[in-house]
Each structure stands twice: as structure tokens, then as C-alpha cells.
Amino acid sequence: MAKTILVIGSSGQIGTELVLKLRQIYGNENVIASDIRVANYEVMKSGPFEILDATKKRDILKVIKKYKVKQVYLMAAMLSAIAEKHPHKAWSLNMTTLLNVLDLAKEKAIKQVFWPSSIAVFGSSSPKQNTPQETIMAPSTVYGISKVAGENWCAYYHDKYGVDVRSVRYPGIISYKTVPGGGTTDYAVEIFHEAIKNESYTSFLNANSTLPMMYMGDAIDATVNIMRHEKFDKYTSYNIAAISFSPKEIAKVIKKFIPKFSINYKSDDRQAIADSWPQSIDDKQAKRDWNWNYNFDLESLVKLMLNGLNYKI
Numbered sequence: 001m002a003k004t005i006l007v008i009g010s011s012g013q014i015g016t017e018l019v020l021k022l023r024q025i026y027g028n029e030n031v032i033a034s035d036i037r038v039a040n041y042e043v044m045k046s047g048p049f050e051i052l053d054a055t056k057k058r059d060i061l062k063v064i065k066k067y068k069v070k071q072v073y074l075m076a077a078m079l080s081a082i083a084e085k086h087p088h089k090a091w092s093l094n095m096t097t098l099l100n101v102l103d104l105a106k107e108k109a110i111k112q113v114f115w116p117s118s119i120a121v122f123g124s125s126s127p128k129q130n131t132p133q134e135t136i137m138a139p140s141t142v143y144g145i146s147k148v149a150g151e152n153w154c155a156y157y158h159d160k161y162g163v164d165v166r167s168v169r170y171p172g173i174i175s176y177k178t179v180p181g182g183g184t185t186d187y188a189v190e191i192f193h194e195a196i197k198n199e200s201y202t203s204f205l206n207a208n209s210t211l212p213m214m215y216m217g218d219a220i221d222a223t224v225n226i227m228r229h230e231k232f233d234k235y236t237s238y239n240i241a242a243i244s245f246s247p248k249e250i251a252k253v254i255k256k257f258i259p260k261f262s263i264n265y266k267s268d269d270r271q272a273i274a275d276s277w278p279q280s281i282d283d284k285q286a287k288r289d290w291n292w293n294y295n296f297d298l299e300s301l302v303k304l305m306l307n308g309l310n311y312k313i
């Protein structure tokens with residue numbers, strides 16, 4: 001049976017591609033895109049779109065009723081670097097939207113929720129390598145604080161009200177359709193645009209600043225698959241992992257395809273955020289519980305990015 005899905009934040013980096021994938025699977029008319037600003041052309045022309053401010057619960061409910069929505073993917077959020085500049089706004093946006101959607105699930109207006117968490121839940125006191133699913137989570141960023149709190153709210157609504165909410169902790173996500181806005185891992189997308197345009201890039205993270213990363217295709221698979229999986233007894237926001245690399249390492253692979261490419265380093269405020277995050281993630285629980293695995297390694301990611309940005313390799 002077709003289910004009607006609402007994606008909130010469909011103009012963002014992940015939302016854009018999530019809508020397109022969900023439309024492929026469930027049919028264009030069954031996936032409603034929504035955001036406070038219009039989405040990219042492909043999203044706008046392939047199915048329904050609503051302008052929606054997710055901080056207003058009544059407005060979300062209106063869209064849910066209009067389309068008889070069963071499932072909500074809440075992708076609207078303020079990312080790490082920009083949240084450091086606007087702490088109150090970030091907290092308010094990230095929390096209000098989540099509590100609105102969780103309340104709607106509690107009130108049975110919808111049946112199922114997806115909410116993205118992040119590697120930003122971890123902080124300097126968490127293990128840096130193979131960071132386990134369950135470990136100390138004392139983030140040093142506003143964004144991380146909102147994600148830890150969000151995970152706890154999801155667990156609370158699940159345990160107390162039986163809300164079916166599912167979640168993964170995304171690493172840095174790399175894609176070519178929509179650029180990320182205001183994150184710490186954004187360099188790994190910018191580097192491709194600059195490599196193609198100028199054959200050089202000045203990284204705002206240090207040469208050896210290793211972070212967990214993932215190609216968008218894998219992130220979308222994780223999202224779709226965790227929502228489809230039958231087994232779901234206990235709320236957990238799952239660690240998911242693919243590849244880890246530093247600016248220096250990705251630059252080396254780009255150079256294979258663009259020989260004149262060169263990279264410089266000039267770190268800024270985002271370095272401290274990166275330094276507080278894990279370098280690699282242990283995702284064995286996601287592998288065990290819902291067969292998670294990734295497909296794209298660093299070399300295939302670089303090829304896909306260059307192709308996607310119309311650079312002939």
C-alpha cells in the first residue's frame with residue numbers, strides 16, 4: 001500500500017536527494033516536499049511541494065491533513081558552524097521542530113518519524129577512533145547539544161508514548177546536487193567545486209584533520225532502509241560509518257583526476273569543532289540490527305562527485 005510521506009527541509013542538502021529517492025520508491029504524488037524556501041528544480045517539478053515553517057505545529061498539521069500524511073522525515077536543522085554563531089536560534093529551531101513532529105506522532109496525526117542525529121553528539125571526551133554506539137556524549141557545540149537532547153527526546157517519546165521514531169547519526173555528507181549550509185564538514189564538498197573552477201582550494205580545516213564522511217547515496221540508503229526495517233522495539237539513534245579522510249587525503253585523490261589541483265590550509269573557527277569530533281565510527285550495531293552497509297569508498301566518491309559536477313574524467 002502506498003504511504004504518504006512528508007519531507008520537511010526538502011530544499012537542504014540531504015532533503016533534496018531524499019525527496020527524489022522517496023519519489024522513485026513510493027511514487028511522485030506520495031512524497032510531499034516542504035521547506036521555508038523553494039527547492040531545486042527537480043524537486044519542484046517532480047511532485048507536490050508546500051512552503052512550510054516547521055516551527056509552527058499548526059502549519060505542519062494542515063499539510064498532514066491535506067495530503068493524509070503517514071510518515072514525516074524532519075530534515076530541517078541549523079548545522080554546526082552556523083549554530084555556533086546563533087546559539088539561541090539554533091536551539092530553538094532544532095528543538096521546536098522536533099518536538100512539534102514528535103507531538104504530532106504522539107497525537108496519532110502521523111505513524112512514523114525519521115529524525116537525523118549526527119556525529120556531533122560526541123565531544124572531546126568520547127573515544128576518537130571507532131567511537132562506539134554507546135559512550136560518553138558531552139558535545140562542545142550548540143549543534144551537538146541540540147542533537148544529544150533530540151536523541152533523548154526521541155527516546156522519551158518512544159518509551160513513554162510508543163512513538164515510532166527512527167534515527168541515524170550522519171557523518172559529513174558529500175553530494176553534488178545541493179551544497180550543504182553552515183557545517184564543519186562542508187569543506188569536503190567545496191573542495192570539488194573549487195578544484196573544477198580554480199584548480200586550487202584553501203581548506204578551512206588542517207591538512208590532517210580526519211573526520212568520518214559518507215557519499216550522499218549511502219546516507220540516503222541508510223535513511224530509507226532504517227525506516228523500512230521491520231524490527232523496531234527500542235529507540236536508538238544508530239551510528240553509521242563509511243569512510244574517514246582528511247583534507248590532505250581527499251586532495252590527493254582529486255589530484256589523480258585533476259593533476260594541476262593544489263590545496264592550501266588556513267584553518268578558522270571550524271577547526272575547534274572538527275577537533276572535538278570522532279575520526280572514525282563503530283557502526284556494528286546498525287550492521288547487526290538492520291543490515292546497514294555502505295557502498296562508496298573514497299575513490300568512487302571522488303569520481304561520482306567530479307562526474308556529477310560535469311567534469312569529464
Ligand code: SER
Binds near residue numbers: 079120170171172183
Ligand atoms: N555535517 C554536519 C556539520 O558539519 C555534521 O552533522 O555540521
